[in-house]
């Protein structure tokens with residue numbers, strides 16, 4: 330049976346069964362909250378002095394919040410009912426001062442706490458980003474980009490929000506609760522008992538509501554995530570949507586998701602809207618009870634009118650921190666869980682270079698593979714690369730051939746030390762690759778990929794990405810050599826044209842030319858090229874060929890070749906099959922062997 334009835338034609342969202350299930354699952358909880366809190370504390374503790382001031386401010390504001398109502402009671406009993414108007418003005422003056430001072434302390438505590446939390450978050454965020462930069466490619470292989478983005482944004486934001494407000498709120502709520510109870514007990518245990526009778530009702534009412542709202546808010550978040558995912562996909566895949574005339578189907582799908590969001594949003598707001606109303610109702614009941622019981626007690630002389638006023642004020646103050654604590658509980662837990670996920674990434678092992686002896690080594694470019702075997706995942710049945718051995722002299726060009734999935738890209742990735750080999754050795758200039766610091770190796774290696782990645786910055790900066798300290802002249806020179814200068818000149822702002830992310834407004838061929846210019850600026854000893862397969866017009870293709878030939882001159886180059894022309898110009902040809910190097914040698918040697926390369930050659934001529 331559905332739990333929520335159906336006004337306004339909206340379908341019920343939460344059922345009793347859902348709530349039962351949800352109770353079992355519970356919310357996003359950290360597994361080691363003590364460890365996480367200790368680490369957050371270490372970050373916050375860097376600003377210990379400011380933190381102590383904030384805590385003193387919280388103590389001061391909680392005390393002032395207690396003092397205000399107490400003074401009102403005293404003013405009524407000692408001045409108004411006794412008609413002592415002479416000292417009244419002074420007392421009112423002090424009372425005003427107390428409330429002004431209360432506001433000042435509250436403002437200052439949140440001002441300084443926001444400072445502390447922003448500084449803490451800044452360090453956490455920078456630490457996380459810094460760490461991400463040092464993680465091996467294999468780490469990124471295993472994770473979805475969206476998930477990592479969520480760590481960088483949502484989880485960090487969650488921790489930030491909690492530090493901003495929850496820290497002060499939890500501390501001041503506890504102080505207010507304890508302080509109010511103590512003072513109330515001192516004034517009248519009986520009225521205190523009457524005031525506290527409201528607490529269990531409040532607890533059960535809040536539990537009833539939050540059980541439903543937390544489920545609904547989670548549903549709403551999921552619906553928002555689904556909808557955003559779909560919007561992102563539809564916008565980035567707009568060409569495909571249009572090409573396959575899928576607009577109406579996308580619209581239908583969108584309507585379903587959007588409708589789901591409308592319904593969950595409706596119920597989430599309806600239920601959360603109950604909270605202040607129920608609290609208000611219970612407050613008023615408490616107020617009435619205290620006023621009625623207090624009136625009777627006052628009639629018999631057990632309490633004064635001033636004390637009743639103090640009690641009614643305290644009764645009101647009492648419910649707020651209770652409510653705050655209940656609200657903060659889940660927020661704090663989910664922030665700790667978020668922080669735990671952030672710390673889990675920070676604890677991931679980075680790429681460490683054991684040896685730094687060859688830090689300034691200048692590569693010549695002799696490359697040797699000695700019986701190399703490599704596997705991306707240890708649980709896979711057979712290795713991706715098996716017993717591969719070859720030698721390429723400095724300055725030579727080696728063409729890699731083979732069907733899709735044969736392992737050509739993997740050879741390149743191993744050469745850039747994106748992954749470590751499982752067996753065998755890779756030597757560069759006779760130095761084992763793991764004795765060359767990655768930075769030294771990669772700064773002298775350039776990749777030119779089929780679909781080069783361009784950043785959302787100017788053309789000039791995109792080229793300079795290969796060597797950050799390159800002068801404008803060097804960039805210009807590289808662009809000219811890469812045959813890119815002509816088209817760059819025609820862009821709206823020439824070299825200062827800002828490209829959209831991934832160079833959406835320039836052609837595939839032009840992207841290639843830019844990436845060749847980028848490689849030329851870097852002046853690498855080792856070149857790793859993946860020739861474009863996409864059809865590029867003959868003029869651009871010739872330009873690319875010419876630029877590549879210039880780029881390859883005097884450098885050791887590995888080319889995943891898709892054109893016969895490229896293969897024929899190579900000094901060595903490697904044929905890969907199922908992760909093995911099945912043929913290797915010069916053109917002539919392989920033709921003579923009449924093996925796979927020979928067959929490929931004949932097939933391409935047909």
Ligand SMILES: Nc1ncnc2c1ncn2[C@@H]1O[C@H](COP(=O)(O)OP(=O)(O)OP(=O)(O)O)[C@@H](O)[C@H]1O
Pocket residue numbers: 470705706713731732733734735736737738739740
């Ligand atoms: N990051 C990775 N994690 C796990 N397996 C991978 C990874 N990258 C590639 N592989 C697998 O390794 C094998 C070799 O892939 P590789 O990309 O080296 O082939 P390729 O010869 O370059 O193919 P293509 O010409 O299609 O690019 C494939 O079976 C592929 O699925």
